[in-house]
Amino acid sequence: MQTITLKLKDAVVSGVAKVPVEVDALTPDQLFGKNEAGIKAVKVWWGNRQEQTGDLFEVSLAGDAASADDVKLVFEGDLRRVKRIGEGMKTGEIEARGDVDMHCGAMMEGGKLVVKGSADCWAGREMRGGELVIEGDAEDNLCAMYRGEMTGMTGGKVTVFGNVGELTGQYMAGGEILIKGNAKMLAGLNMKGGKIIIEGDAKWPGADMTGGEILVKGATEMMPSFKFLETTPVDGAEYKKYLGDFAMGERKAKGTLYVR
């Protein structure tokens, strides 16, 4: 096991503008096999300038890795303006110690990404595989598609311990999202596959859904365009099972919504 620690230098985000850093070039698969000097030389965007990782982060290495699966990246420091953590990662592990900026885990394909704080918008956007854990809250567009696209998350597993914002899992087609807190409006909008479990409350889940499954354990404010099917037990509790969204037409209303 190799641990690569990347501590953001205070000066990077101490200015008035707080220019963001984009770290999609720093994933276990891309850093595997590099020594300290090699990692420090990797180019990352800081605003509209490309800088070397070593100029923005304090880099330290411990241990050895036989493959990229064995590489663990730890991001430290004030990460609130660090974007694209783990974007497109294929394997290995990333731990972000603190709140992170947008697009963390976007288009991730494999491996594990743990955020020890809250994540800004677009976390897990268009995720394909792997596991994303957010120990705090997640903002809007969690696991959604990028603007205009017609497919969001297609695989992998996401767990959010806190609350999530609007439009979670928009156009989701596969994979699983577990939200331990509440979901703001329109979780699973246009959903066509996969599964979302919301342990807290939800407003208008599954609007325009044509497939997939949403289960809400807390209070639900429902769309009127779902059809009640039956009462059914799930994990020992009684749920009302609905079919929808009939706003998409009868033929396309193939989504399932379970509410208390």
Added chain:
Amino acid sequence: MAAESELIIKNGVVFDPINGVKGEQKDICIRGGKIVDSVSNPKVIDAEGRVVMPGGVDIHAHIAGGKVNSGRLMRPEDGRKGLVPKTKVCRAQSGYSVPNTFATGYRYAMMGYTFVMEAAMPPLAARHTHEEMIDIPILDNAAMPLIDNNWMTLEYIKSGDIDLLAAYIAWMIKATKGYGVKVVNPGGTEAWAWAKNCSLHDPVPTFDVTPAEIVKGLAEAMEKYEMPHSVHVHPNMLGHPGNFEVTTATYDLVKGIRPYRDRPTMHATHTQFHSYGGSTWGDFESKAKAIAEYVNATKHMSIDIGSIILGDTTTMTADGPMEYDLYQITGRKWTNCDVELETGSGITPFLYSGKSPVNTIQWAIGQELALLIKDPWKVALTTDHPNAGPFIGYPIIISMLMSKKRRDELAAEVHKAIYDRSELPSIDREYDLNEIAIITRGMTARTLGLSEHGKGHLGVGADADIAIYDMTPEERDAGKIQKAFLNTKYTIKAGEIVVKDGEVVAAPEGRTIYVTPECDEKLNEEMLVTLKDRFDKYYSVTFNNYPVQSHYLPHPFEIKAPWRS
């Protein structure tokens, strides 16, 4: 470049069909941005036996203006593709089917094109179109205003005042700094304002004229002038099964009209979309053969193919009802726009899939047209960018036209409907490089009337717009042909090297070419009385504020079109 700087291209194999040069090894001399007889102290480019052609001339593409920009706005997902950061020479690029203005200029130049015709300019949005054309680097350009669904036009067609209609056309082309007369679903777009559509002999709501009368009237009126290009027509019923009869009936309308100079009396655009048989999508079939036979048997027509590029694209046209029909099929996003008393438009994304029998047949039709029409001087290569596919797909079509083997390979990958509902698999013809040069520059420059103004050929006095492709004339490998036509070894624009080894090395501003039809003053005065009244009553813009000012054309080139005596 300095006005008098000199360049010589040595050892190239030149294809210059307008001058009858079919693959001859010859040197090309350039001074002051023009082709000359000889040079004294030139910079030398050694083409080393590569293929040399005049700069490409695109006869029909949608590259600038309101609906192109709406397409960009409604498709952020398209903007994700084709991202290229800025360089010392180039500005940042984005987009695939609706690229930004910079990418449009660079990518065309990289394919060896130096002129593109913006095919549909809503007159009221002419300023926007010109603003975007200013922002498109390298390319010379022009734009054709939409005049066919205009209330003034419809009124003059109804009253039969062809001379006054000619006066109105002249005013409109001058006011918009346009190039010619564009017709898009004549009458149908006006009918769409009433949620209807028109076929060729249906009356247009409230005006009681038919699309046939509109096409014929406009063609007669514009032929009153020495216009460089014929009427440019997108016929009725685009994209509808069984529309081929409407298409040939539209072609028939202008048969008796005597054109100014030796050119067709009608250019019919994106003909692939108008060559459909069957009565539903279920029995949909290719009628490219019927269209090709018509074009082969007559002399008054030119067409461009509007060939499909399989994959995702953004469709956009002034044919509002067609876009609505398409939106009903796909259920994807859709934009609709009404342009006061002039025209309208619609935009919706579309995926052409080789798994779909209909899309497969559409894909075959574009190539069938190019292969079944015998005389390449009647055919232009287009994809109706971006409607049938983005312009960067041209090299794919070139490689297919040049290689039966490539066509057979691709036919095996698409829906089997290609074998029983299209002719394509049975056609053996292969284009040679001379024919490719004709359909991509010679024919298009000549049909647009640009060849006498220095476009599309390499004769002495022509613009020094030149493409050097990284292939020998003997190359038969379709993949290598495609690659060569996508990225030139050199593209030279007005004597300046703009692309070298597939990279843009200079991005000068292009010129905008416009036509000034010269109308009889008395006729003009008579027309203006009516026109000013219509502006007062209906337009949101005043008469005096309407015309595009000259500063919208920082590098103008005027072609005068005198009244024919």
